[in-house]
Amino acid sequence: MARQLAFYVNSHACGGCKACQVACKDKHDLPVGIRWRRVYEVTGGGWQKDGDAWQSNVIAYNLSIACNHCEDPICVSVCPTGAHYKGDNGIVFIDPDKCIGCQYCAWACPYGAPQYDEAAGVMTKCDLCADELAVGGTPACVSACPLRALEFGELETLREKYGNVAAIHPLPPAETTRPAIVFKPHRHAARAEAEGATIGNLEEV
Amino acid sequence: MPAWSLLLFTLIVQACVGALVWSEFLHLSVAGHKRLAPPDTIRSTTMMGITIGIAVAVLISILHLGSPIKAVFVLNNLGTSWLSREIFLLILFGGGVALATVMWRRGWGSETSRIFIGRMSAVLGLVLVYVMARLYMLPTTPGWNTIATPTSFFSASIVLGGCVVLASMLHPKSASLSRENARVVVVWALMICLGVEIVLTPLQAGVLYDHPMLVERSDGFAVLNVLLGLRVLSVAIALGCLIKLLTGSTERHRRWLFTTIVLVLFAEILGRYIFYTYYYRIGV
Numbered sequence: 141m142a143r144q145l146a147f148y149v150n151s152h153a154c155g156g157c158k159a160c161q162v163a164c165k166d167k168h169d170l171p172v173g174i175r176w177r178r179v180y181e182v183t184g185g186g187w188q189k190d191g192d193a194w195q196s197n198v199i200a201y202n203l204s205i206a207c208n209h210c211e212d213p214i215c216v217s218v219c220p221t222g223a224h225y226k227g228d229n230g231i232v233f234i235d236p237d238k239c240i241g242c243q244y245c246a247w248a249c250p251y252g253a254p255q256y257d258e259a260a261g262v263m264t265k266c267d268l269c270a271d272e273l274a275v276g277g278t279p280a281c282v283s284a285c286p287l288r289a290l291e292f293g294e295l296e297t298l299r300e301k302y303g304n305v306a307a308i309h310p311l312p313p314a315e316t317t318r319p320a321i322v323f324k325p326h327r328h329a330a331r332a333e334a335e336g337a338t339i340g341n342l343e344e345v
Numbered sequence: 346m347p348a349w350s351l352l353l354f355t356l357i358v359q360a361c362v363g364a365l366v367w368s369e370f371l372h373l374s375v376a377g378h379k380r381l382a383p384p385d386t387i388r389s390t391t392m393m394g395i396t397i398g399i400a401v402a403v404l405i406s407i408l409h410l411g412s413p414i415k416a417v418f419v420l421n422n423l424g425t426s427w428l429s430r431e432i433f434l435l436i437l438f439g440g441g442v443a444l445a446t447v448m449w450r451r452g453w454g455s456e457t458s459r460i461f462i463g464r465m466s467a468v469l470g471l472v473l474v475y476v477m478a479r480l481y482m483l484p485t486t487p488g489w490n491t492i493a494t495p496t497s498f499f500s501a502s503i504v505l506g507g508c509v510v511l512a513s514m515l516h517p518k519s520a521s522l523s524r525e526n527a528r529v530v531v532v533w534a535l536m537i538c539l540g541v542e543i544v545l546t547p548l549q550a551g552v553l554y555d556h557p558m559l560v561e562r563s564d565g566f567a568v569l570n571v572l573l574g575l576r577v578l579s580v581a582i583a584l585g586c587l588i589k590l591l592t593g594s595t596e597r598h599r600r601w602l603f604t605t606i607v608l609v610l611f612a613e614i615l616g617r618y619i620f621y622t623y624y625y626r627i628g629v
Contacts, residue, residue: 221421222418240416247483339629
């Protein structure tokens, strides 16, 4: 089986501090508006009257998402120029010398991973800090997480360690693109799906 | 969104395909009846117009690219990318029409070969419209991934192409073909397509009503309903004008035809505006 690197996201532990998002922007010197990693705040529920008291029924958790370097990446299949490609280690890269900036990949990717750099006229996305990995380092987001909610490694190893959950609300079913990611779902995740919780910080992501 | 360059690109290309398909169909329908057929100059002029239309559409489409200089790589992924396939077919279609235009105008080759290239280009054009629709039918975009997308693209081709052909019939040299059977055929086809567009509207609305933006914004449904209502209204009035074209006095044909073309153009632009504006995909 080909090598496939992946992220592990512990949504239960994530406090939503966005240190991962900032570390990513800092490491890659990303311009304003481009966020290869984003922290989504999933919110729902409310307060329910219980006799004379009010009970909290609030749904609230954070979801730190970058490119999931899918095993069946839709960005690679739709890209007309072949600028999107999958490397030997399973990382999905964009070749800026081939990208024409048509943004078709951004239409297609259900994780919002490919982002358009207007100044450069090309799409950009998370490359799992391939340059750091090459010298034995770890991705900037993983290094920056103060709660150790992010990890990275071989997909199979992460699955053995943490299980097979590859989709939690509001992400699409894993069958769509077979994302190389493992989640520890937040305890509210099942209710969030059942009750249709929404993203509370759309302006930020 | 809306992507104006893509809106114009798709409509112009579909109008060009429709015009060629109509032109070839009408010539085919009078094959063997030289008396009914329009002169070759009309055919070559139509093809010239289509060639220019395709060239303009390509220039407009380039506007939405961040790095158009690298467009030479655009055919690299014919295996899986519908966008690559679209450009490939556009080159074949545009190239075929341009070749046929030159052959008709310069008198190159036999008449049979010119007709063959024209008809092959028309077939390629229909495949191109299908590929254009498939491009948007991504598994991650439920609003686009419906039968309404190819139906509306083919309908736009037939309707816009039909309008181009009807407009060309105003030309004094379009001869006997214009005011007899051909006009009736084109008008009936347009009425059927416009009827299909009205029938499709609830299906389109049903898909769009799931749009997350509408769920979150209280006035979202009202704006969408106004846009859809305007489109249905303009299509319905265009249908009325087409009926007048069939039944009204000949002296007023020009007026009804002009009104039809304006309304159809408005309806198709509005329809495509809705198509692009209410794009959404699953996930985050």
